[in-house]
Amino acid sequence: MGLLRTILIILLVYFGFKILARLFAPLLMRFVAKKAEQKFGEQFGGFQNANQKRQQQKQKEGETVIDKMPHQNQKSNDKVGEYVDYEEVD
Structure with a gap:
């Protein structure tokens, strides 16, 4: 009788744990995801806010800022090499 009672208690705890x-x-996963999002936001947001503050301090109202340097037009080199005529060999 004691063995049967022990098995029933183990099964009851197992199925109770599965239901719980x-x-x-889902609540636990939502909590973990929210905490990870907050940590990531703190780490990434700190860099982003620092960059925005730095740009705002450098730039005055009405001032135009160019972030990218334009490509310099380079003349092509005409003396790249000489043209070699070839024939196909079968």
């Missing part, structure tokens, strides 16, 4: 896990797993 199904109920609380």
Whole structure:
């Protein structure tokens, strides 16, 4: 009788745990995801805010800022090499 009672208690705890896990797993996952998002936001947002503040301090109202240097037009070199005529060999 004691063995049967022990097996029933183990099964009851196992199935109870499965039911509770199904109920609380989505809540736990949402909590973990929210915490990870906050940590990532703090780390990434700190850099982003620092860059924005630095740009705002450098730039005055009405001032035009060019972030990218234009490509310099380079003349092509005409003395690249000589043209070699070839024939196909079968």
